[in-house]
Amino acid sequence: MSVEIIxxxxxxxxxxxxxxxxxAAQIGITEQNLSLLKSGKVKGVRFETLARLCAALDCQPGDLLEAASSSPG
Structure with a gap:
């Protein structure tokens, strides 16, 4: 079983x-990096960036990231 982050x-x-x-301007990253984050095409995200996103969007990390498990087919 593997876990995917959505x-x-x-x-x-x-x-x-x-x-x-x-x-992007509010949290201090480029639009391109924000786009990569939105699409999930990144291997990781810095806690500092996640904290800035949460502050700007008035939410918790769990509102932005979700773990979904998938079993081998």
């Missing part, structure tokens, strides 16, 4: 009605 950043951004450009 990034729900896009959902939270939609709920908060904030655009990627604005969020």
């Amino acid at each position: 990034v729900r950043l896009d959902v939270m951004m939609a709920r908060r009605k904030i655009r990627g450009r604005d969020l």
Whole structure:
């Protein structure tokens, strides 16, 4: 059984009605890096970046990241 991390950043951004450009500027990363985070195409995220995202979106890390287990087919 493997565990996959699902990034729900896009959902939270939609709920908060904030655009990627604005969020990236607010937390101090590039739009491209934010896009990579949203798509889940990163191997990891710094706790500092996660904390800034949570502060900007007024949420908890669990609102942005979800663990989903998948069993081998």
